[in-house]
Amino acid sequence: MPEDNDNPYLVSCSAPVNIAVIKYWGKRDEDLILPINSSLSVTLHQDQLKTTTTVAVSRLFKEDRLWLNGKEEDITHPRLQSCLREIRRLARKRRNDGNPDSAGLSHKVHICSVNNFPTAAGLASSAAGFACLVYSLAQAFGVEGDLSGIARQGSGSACRSMYGGFVEWKMGSREDGKDSVAQQVEPESHWPELRILVLVASAKRKPIGSTSGMQTSVQTSLLLKHRAESVVPRRMDEMTEAIRRKDFPAFAELTMKDSNQFHASCLDTYPPIFYLSSVSQQVIHLVHRYNRHYGETRVAYSFDAGPNAVIFTSQQHVPEFVQVVQHFFPPDANGEDFIKGLPVTDAVLSEELKQAVGLEPMPKGINYIISTKAGPGPRVISDPSQHLLSSDGFPKKTL
């Protein structure tokens, strides 16, 4: 950052959400956030889902402060502090190595962050949030290189949001976690016809949080231990290979099996954890029956720690599959605003297909669909009008 100016130095960045196709569930180190197995995800496109963060640095600020979605939050949270500390440590190292532009190290920061999707959507926002925080702080303090190990210390899966496309989080083996980092398997341009639909399910109950959920699972599930040690290593290789070859059926089946195994591990936890609602189960049945009808795997589902389904399919199957979803989960209104994001063309459902799926429709089971695709990693927002903090370093009034 440029020095010697009473105006705060401002930088804004955006970062994406990611959805794991080989799931992360369980830490071997709670403080450093080191996982019990590697994982692999698809970065979703920021045109549909992103976090935007502005960091302001000024010698006039009295303390580090944080605003999330318009509300000031406690910045002393250990995971936030880990990210701030690690970025400042790297910046200090850079300065000590004789690099310029790493001043402001003793200055306090103001951080302001918003999601372009409602929290109520139940989408894991912490990955995009911490990725964006770390990326923005790194910009502000002039830190370069792989930052996924720092994002990981904010929220495990945040490390995977540091890259676009298809991203692997290597569990690593070192005790200090230095080798537990993310790396890109393939860029988002690799598989352009892949499409992603987020089916936002109506939820009655707030499910148990993933941090405490995975702790209990690690402590009590014998199946999770077996999964981490003996199942995931081979699946990581198979998934990487399926993505490299753009082999949709292989990718899809492995994605569904791994989602199911993650939820099986939750059920094997004591007391058991349920994230799949009756709506989620209906989506699972629907996908399998849809595929069975066509005699090939055209669509896959994946569920994180909540009832929303993430659907993977090929561009050509999107219109019909969206119609199927809309038929078996009749929306509240006329289907208006049911589909957000990338435009979806109309399609007509055959009676044959409806009968092949043959499920009892669940009205309003799905609130809306976000239509998206794989996208790039975090980026700097060059337009200064997009800053979330005004020139005095405080949140803009519009928030």
Added chain:
Amino acid sequence: MPEDNDNPYLVSCSAPVNIAVIKYWGKRDEDLILPINSSLSVTLHQDQLKTTTTVAVSRLFKEDRLWLNGKEEDITHPRLQSCLREIRRLARKRRNDGNPDSAGLSHKVHICSVNNFPTAAGLASSAAGFACLVYSLAQAFGVEGDLSGIARQGSGSACRSMYGGFVEWKMGSREDGKDSVAQQVEPESHWPELRILVLVASAKRKPIGSTSGMQTSVQTSLLLKHRAESVVPRRMDEMTEAIRRKDFPAFAELTMKDSNQFHASCLDTYPPIFYLSSVSQQVIHLVHRYNRHYGETRVAYSFDAGPNAVIFTSQQHVPEFVQVVQHFFPPDANGEDFIKGLPVTDAVLSEELKQAVGLEPMPKGINYIISTKAGPGPRVISDPSQHLLSSDGFPKKTL
């Protein structure tokens, strides 16, 4: 059977239902019905749940025939044929060894069987049914000794219904299955204060049958394989020990964990199998919150291949727990006929307990409760008026 009489020889027996606390799921041999792991069950009392079967043998019968719950069924089903063949083989062996009373071997049989509980209750009736069939045929043909290996060939879990109390089904290791038999761990008199409540859940959809379900699980679930090989052997020892010591918390926790792990294996199956409904999940939450409120494990649940919960608890906790169930699953009418079986005294729920459980009530989620306890194995019904077949060997008109 006595010979030389044109009147059929009639014998009637009853046999119990059993509920596994270490679950059987998956065969290593489909024809012989040999399991991939040992299992352990509690035999339920026949005063509440039983199958009654009458076998008639007559030289005048032209063919083997079978009536189930008043309807004639196809007796050529391979599993029925296995049981008939094996009993006749043993009877022939007895005769060849010079024993009397094993005549009628060339005669055909008429079999009539009824359950004293509605099929709609979704209780696995095949275990009691095949146990009763084999026990009755053995009586008719004068066969003695352990018959669990024959019952097993009718329906795997039927072998455990051949004994009362607490029963182990040893998986065995022989290819011919001769060592895959049931044996009693403790008689029903061992743990008189143990009580069992069957919570019959309202079900919307008929779940996948256990035969094809377990086939798919064996073929696709890596977690089931691990469970069978590495988890169940130790649990069998722990469960046997918990029963021997009448250690309710140990028994209860293992029962719940094993039920959950069975359902986890179903979810790890591809395509996944769901047996737990939202009602089942609510029962699970309710039990854990109830136990947490008291700071001790007073109640346990177990679920088979369907949404009904089987609750284990101690006699002293039955009245309050039944009230809790009734509160969080308000019955249709005034609670009349909500509780069947062993009488349950009234209890008053404290506001504190209601709040500690703190679930949203699910009206009509549970149809009724069957209150029962551990009971004896199959027995002969000596009263001839109880025969289901009349003296001509055909079903009585009242059926």
